[in-house]
Amino acid sequence: MSVTVCWDEAADQPPARQVALASMRAVDAGDKDAWLALFAPDAVVEDPVGPSGFDPEGKGHRGADGLSAFWDTAIASVERFEFVVHDSHAAGDEVANVATITTHFPGGHRVDTDLVAVYRVDEDGRLLSMRAFWEVERAMATARQA
Secondary structure (H helix, E strand, C coil), rough: CCEEECCCCCCCCCCHHHHHHHHHHHHHCCCCCHHHHHEEEEEEEEECCCCCCCCCCCCEEEEEHHHHHHHHHCCCCCCEEEEEEEEEEEEEEEEEEEEEEEECCCEEEEEEEEEEEEEEEECCCCCEEEECCHHHHHHCCEEEEE
């Protein structure tokens, strides 16, 4: 597994932290259906927050169709992800994870993305939103051949 977290996985954790881990594991496993099942019907993903190549208008990817399209565009073409959560701050129905994601692309290229990912859940523990704060230019500056 390529998911390393800073908390004790055996201990009880707040729902948002549990779902954040489940999200990372689904991405790590390449399991689109498991990832989509974590979200409430009207959920939104902003990764990164604001306008980007993934979301030119910066409005986020909304609902099942939007999240599915985001997966197909941003996740499906990646060979492998490595998630390292350096710190995690849970409060109420949200958690903010300070992390580095190493993305391995076809052809042996990889990029490190330092970010803060904020996950918010509903009363049933389903994701209402995931907002990832990271800088495209900063991540691209780490691009290298493996």
